[in-house]
Amino acid sequence: MTKPMNVLWIMADQLRWDYLSCYGHPHLETPNIDRLAGRGVRFTNAYVQSPICGPSRMSSYTGRYCRSHGSTWNGFPLRVGEPTLGDHLREIGVRPVIVGKTHMKVDTRGMEWLGIDPDSTIGVSISECGFEPFERDDGLHPYGSYDPDPDYDKHLRANGLDSENPWEDFANSGKGDDGELLSGWLLKYSNLPANIPEELSETPYMTGRAIDFMEQAGDKPWLCHLSFIKPHWPYIVPAPYHDMYGPEHVIAPVRSEAEKATTHPVYGAYIKSRICRSFARDDVRERVIPAYMGLIKQIDDQLGRLFAYMENKGLMDNTMIVMTSDHGDYLGDHWMGEKELFHDVSVKVPLIVYDPRREADATRGLVRDELVEGIDLAPTFLSCFGGKAKPHVMEGRNIEPLLHDAGRPAGWRRYAISEYDYALQEARQILGNDQKDARLIMIRDERWKYVHAEGFRPMLFDLQDDPAEFRDLGEDERFADIRQRMADAIFHWARQHHNRITMAPETIDRMSGREPRGIVIGVWDEAEYEALNKEPFAARKRA
């Protein structure tokens, strides 16, 4: 075997990079994920292209920056015609299968415009973000933008958990002393066990569906995107996970009093916003974080089950396994809740890549600090399956060199970039700026993290001297040169081609310096033509 036949791409939702034991969490043991890291490469500087579900995922699923695919916030439809990883894989005979969440909203308007029937094979593929929907479930039933009647609800009903909304009433609620439902949407109830037998809850269900898929997959090569909805809110988990962790396991918040006095308008608006004020409360942290940890522990246990199944089936020998997340969770750090800004706890994700190929033997168990991006996965997968690179479409980098050689690769990227569009957020309402200018761009190199904030001063952090990102050097005169360099790097990136997607570089190279046959520009007479083209002028007509 020289190429893996399959890829299992596991994504947890809202999983912070540092909430796994292999990434150093002191209380949360995740042995199955750790073991995967031991057999693969663990990346310590993996950045998503937007610190929020939809845009981050659209970047992962297209291999393109947010500015390129244009789906800059949750529910902003991915335009029809935006090529996805699924499109690229299907082209080379690989089944791109989704089991779980995509957070993709379909561009129904665009489909209508193009006369594409949503129920046709292509319509379904477009609607499913390029994936073949073995089981699509975007969670949050029925409040999200997706299927109001998911198979998961049917599964609960079939197992006797019946109500108008079993997802909410069983998987995402607890119960009070009098048997009343207490919603997991409310943080106060995060300490309750979810009203559901553990094996029926979302993570085991979806893991089982991945196993179902592998059972049925047959010999055609596949990529299975197993996309867990958890540990994303609602923060509630069934027994026994609900009380595995308590306030004593909640690590101290990474925050400083000085941060509250920030002079940065955008950060200032965020920490003033309701949601951030809520998550900054210690009682909220102590209630939410143990549940969040339980949800992660459950994922690790389920991955143990899945990996055992795969081992048993011999799939570990020919399946690349990637474990990652779509963004982090502030959990009160920096006086913030949710994600959306660019502190590492929000924009950095865990990324573990197990590559079964012999070429990867040199890196097993390696921990790497190179800058990698969420958009790197799609081109990596394409290459694994033997597909031809499409750098004019996919802006990420194939990370195979990092998987196959333990040394420093020459010419690796110097900067990682992430974007955020806060047009819809309370922070913009506080600031009162225009919705088209509610834009942030983060760029980091090995030492500095710089955040461009449209219409405001930038932020700057020294990740070497201040790894906790407490000191915003965005106004400090001593670092004007650094800021200029980082701004220049954003400019360099912004002005590149992002949409020249219909012309492959090899086509451009082949066409370079040649007029189309028959066309003659700036030639005086037949003799000049003949000298230039080594053929009689009349010959040009015979194409």
Added chain:
Amino acid sequence: MTKPMNVLWIMADQLRWDYLSCYGHPHLETPNIDRLAGRGVRFTNAYVQSPICGPSRMSSYTGRYCRSHGSTWNGFPLRVGEPTLGDHLREIGVRPVIVGKTHMKVDTRGMEWLGIDPDSTIGVSISECGFEPFERDDGLHPYGSYDPDPDYDKHLRANGLDSENPWEDFANSGKGDDGELLSGWLLKYSNLPANIPEELSETPYMTGRAIDFMEQAGDKPWLCHLSFIKPHWPYIVPAPYHDMYGPEHVIAPVRSEAEKATTHPVYGAYIKSRICRSFARDDVRERVIPAYMGLIKQIDDQLGRLFAYMENKGLMDNTMIVMTSDHGDYLGDHWMGEKELFHDVSVKVPLIVYDPRREADATRGLVRDELVEGIDLAPTFLSCFGGKAKPHVMEGRNIEPLLHDAGRPAGWRRYAISEYDYALQEARQILGNDQKDARLIMIRDERWKYVHAEGFRPMLFDLQDDPAEFRDLGEDERFADIRQRMADAIFHWARQHHNRITMAPETIDRMSGREPRGIVIGVWDEAEYEALNKEPFAARKRA
């Protein structure tokens, strides 16, 4: 009548801004176009978004910058799903009709991917750049990327002009003393009359087709894009136009010896390239320019015919008429041929807009120097037809304020921008740079023109003190501040949203600050929910 019911959008191909008498040409009288200017507004600072056919037109037809639509050179397919003016007009019940050239290459690969049948109604519309093809003819038969068997050839054959390639043998060749064909592709023969009766040549044919369309159009509002292939090369014109002008009417080239010593690598590579060296020759200029003038004179005469027809039919009362071009032609100025760089003779175009509405009475005959762009036309037309603005899709500005008020509009654009991708050109081969970096961006304000050249120093011209653009101040220390300001303006533009096209601003405004119904983030308990939402927590379930 408050809104015009129709738009006639005339585009000449490769028509320099200054080769019309209303724009000051001393020898070329264009009374019909001048008369239109007298009844409308004549713009003296209209810039196309790329100084070459395809990209300029794709910008005009989408209302979007080249970096946004991605079709950065001739024959680079316009991606499927890129919304065109035709799409927007069709939506509001207006027929978008093409009569002539688009230079659009269809994204067959994308259509295949999306399962769109090229022969379906939508497939045809996509293939025709959004237009309804009353008569599409991209010229250069059969060497261009379009129809190898055009109706124009059939028309010639039906009129007894039969050969394997009547377009070339009759419309675009002359004849020698012995009756042999002498190709108009060769500059030496530009002084010959084309081998065709004038009324059968391309410009009268296409004008006749526009009249045919108007005859048949009926009552449904329409936009007719009458897109002449001329005065684009091959530079050859039938009698009597072939000898209306001679070397005595060729204005002196705008060039200086000092320009030859340019230190700018890109400009230097261009003037070294074969095509530029050819057009810089005086004998070439004296042979080509009279034919070029004849072709323009013929267009003016044909427009006289068309306008008379329209006057007669009463169409002048309810038809907005726009006369413009897709780019200019160096014709030896600045030691250059063709177009492609950003001197005004290449990137500036004539633009005359006649608006029949009463609101435009205040500006009839006005000459305006505001900066306008090719991408402004599409949103202007949409507005004329009563369509709702789509600023998230179309990046141009509606110019109606400039048509309806003679005063200076507040907040008009400060900068005009144009881009050029020279990946395929000889200049890149001379420079040896990477094809993805063969990028130029021009930005000008009321005084300065700045050209960013990726990988090289910028160019800068002072259009006030040096309107001929002889002195490149790109390295002059005195203007470092100006250069910085212009670079900053490009950066500002480059980092804007260019692809957030699936979300209208009004939708974003409506959604701002609101979670989707049912979703609750960062709320501690029922009481807090109730205080925030003025409804019982349970009520949120009833959507």
